[in-house]
Amino acid sequence: MLTENTSSPAMPVVMTLAGHDPSGGAGIQADIEAIASQGCHPVTVITCLTVQDTCNVQRIEPLADYLIEQQAETLLADMPIAAFKIGLLGSVDVVQAVHRILLQAPDVPVILDPVLAAGGGKGFTSDELLGAIREYLLPLATLLTPNVPEAAQLAVRGETQDEHAFSLMDQGCEYVLLTGTHAQTERVENALYGDGKRLRTWLWERLPETYHGSGCTLASACAANLAKGMEVSKAVAAAQAYTWGSLQAAHKLGRGQWLPNRLYWRQA
Secondary structure, three states, X not given: OOOOOOOOOOOOEEEEEEEEOOOOOOHHHHHHHHHHHOOOEEEEEEEEEEEEOOOOEEEEEEOOHHHHHHHHHHHHOOOOEEEEEEOOOOOHHHHHHHHHHHHOOOOOOEEEOOOOEOOOOOEOOOHHHHHHHHHHHHXXXXXXXXXXXXXXXXXXXXXXXXXXXXXXXXXXXXXEEEEOOOOOOOEEEEEEEEOOEEXXXXXXXXXXXXXXXXXXXXXXXXXXXXXXXXXXHHHHHHHHHHHHHHHHOOEOOOOOOEEOOOOHHHOO
C-alpha cells in the first residue's frame, strides 16, 4: 500500500503564465526547464499559442481571458503558489486576466518578463498593450526583467538606462533587473535597481551567438530562486549564473538562433 510521504519538505511551486513556443527555445517550455533546474515545481498557464521557429514569430493567437483565468484558478485552489512568472501576454484582455489572477494571491512574488518582441526582431506590441502593462501589471511586479529596448518602451520618462529604471520603479515595480544583452558593449552589463537607486551591477562575457529564450530563462530562474526564499540580490545573481551557463552550452538546432541548454548541469 502506498502511503503519503509527510517527512520531506514541500517543493516550492512556481506558476508561469506565458506563451507556447513550438520550437522549445522560449516560452512555457523554457520556463519549465529553468524552474525545474532550480529545484522548484513548475505549473503552467498558457496565455498565447504561437507559430514560430528559431528564426522568428509568424503568428500569435492569445487565448480567451476566461480560459486563462480558469487554468490559473484551478491551480491556485490546488497548490500553494510560491511565485508567479509572467511572460508573453499578447493582448489587453490577457493583461487584464493576469491582473485579476494576481489579485487573488497578493502576497506572492511576481516576476514580470516584458516580452515585447521576438528574438528574431518581430515586434508584437501596441500602444494599448503597453498602456495596459503599465496600468495593470507594473504596480504588482516584485521584479521586472526588461532588456534595454523593453525598458525604454515601458518607461514613461528618461533618456538613459538608469533613468528608465527609476521611471519603472516610480510606475510601481519594486525591483528592476535591466539586462544589457541588446546594448552595444564589449561585455554584457546587468544592473539591479531597488529603493530608488542602482543596487548592484554584474558584468558577463558576451557570448558569440544570438539566443532564443535567454530572457525567459533568466526570469524563470529568478522566480524559482525567490520562491525558495532567497533575498532578491542573491536570487538574481544565481539566476544570471545559471542563464549564462545555459547559453554557453547552447545548441544550434535550427536555421536561426541558438537554443539555450537549460539542462547543461545534468551533463557536466
